[in-house]
Amino acid sequence: MEEEEKPVKKLMPSRVALEEMKKKLVTVDHLRAANFEEFDDVDLAGIIQNLEEEVYDMKMKAESKNGNLEDFSNLEYEDWKCPEHSVPIRTDVRTFDFKALGRCMKFDVIMMDPPWQLASSQPTRGVAIGYHQLANQHIANIPVHEVQDEGFIFIWVINARYDWTIEQMKKWGYTFVDEIAWVKMTVNRRLAKNHGYYLQHGKEICVVGYKAKGQEPGAIPPPPEVWKKRGIDVIYGERRGQSQKPEEIYKLIESVLPNGTCYKVGKIGSEG
Incomplete structure (x- = not known):
């Protein structure tokens, strides 16, 4: 058989x-x-x-x-x-030639999504991080001033790095002017909850800095005319893949700075 x-x-x-x-x-x-x-x-x-x-x-x-x-x-x-x-x-932001890029063009907006190094022994409680993390000093060494003479900088922060980011922003020549809260939503428009150290997190914060020509250190510059009354500091956006930020943040930037140029410094795995 x-x-x-x-x-x-x-x-x-x-x-x-x-x-x-x-x-x-x-x-x-x-x-x-x-x-x-x-x-x-x-x-x-x-x-x-x-x-x-x-x-x-x-x-x-x-x-x-x-x-x-x-x-x-x-x-x-x-x-x-x-x-x-x-x-x-x-590229690797630690070795990229920002000066060469700055010689070609300057940007109106810089968007940073740093790959923060998490200090906790169990930083994600089982959630795998799909990118390399950088210590504060590596992030501080990124010469963003080489690609912008005047304009805005947006930096996504985690709670443990909020104060550090504000201070580092000053060292880069920017004045902290505002912050944007991204309230994370599910596909069903419900609040999306993430792991947190004390409480569960349902939002992320993006701090906003501004640098004007001739600006004195620490002085709060007046917003450009095109910026006034166009932006809002809360975004309700769908939570997508790991580390991906909401499309609404780019729509906000485009609405307040139409035809502007934006340079994104982000981790591998984040959106383009």
């Missing part, structure tokens, strides 16, 4: 691997469209080739395990798409 042939079990590539391929392909698309004429030392063709080779290798590994890549085309492109008129720069 012949044994019944067992069907070959196909191993599906993990969604993480598929998403990683999608991110790399999106990066390639934006690099092709970017204008890097100002950066003579950037080997754009080499960067694109390396990314394409990485994607090819990942596909081959999946197919060698009888993986099914049909789901690859169905991934949400919007999850990884870089905003319009934007160029992603994947």
Whole structure:
């Protein structure tokens, strides 16, 4: 009696691997469209080739395990798409040449989402951190002044670094002028709760600083005319992936500074 042939079990590539391929392909698309004429030392063709080779290798590994890549085309492109008129720069902020970037252009707004180093022995209580953390000194060494002569800085803070951030903002030449609270919502528009040290957290804070030409240290500069009566200090936005901030913060910036330029300094895993 012949044994019944067992069907070959196909191993599906993990969604993480598929998403990683999608991110790399999106990066390639934006690099092709970017204008890097100002950066003579950037080997754009080499960067694109390396990314394409990485994607090819990942596909081959999946197919060698009888993986099914049909789901690859169905991934949400919007999850990884870089905003319009934007160029992603994947780099280490500790070594990036901010001075070279500042020679090319200055920015009206700087948005910082630092990868804060959590001091607690159990900082996340089981929630894995998907990015490298930096100590305060590394964050303090980021020369944001090289890319902005005058304008606003927005910095997302955690409770334990609030006072430190205000002081560091002054050292960078900014005056603390306001803060924005992001109230986190679920897809059903209910309050989203996160782990906290004493209480559960349902919000995040973004502090706002301003630097004006000729501004005296510690002086509170008057807001630009375009800023007045346009912004609000509370955002009700849906909680998305780990470390992703609400789209509403960028809409707020665009409403108060139309046609302005924004430079985002963020951790790997955050939005573009």
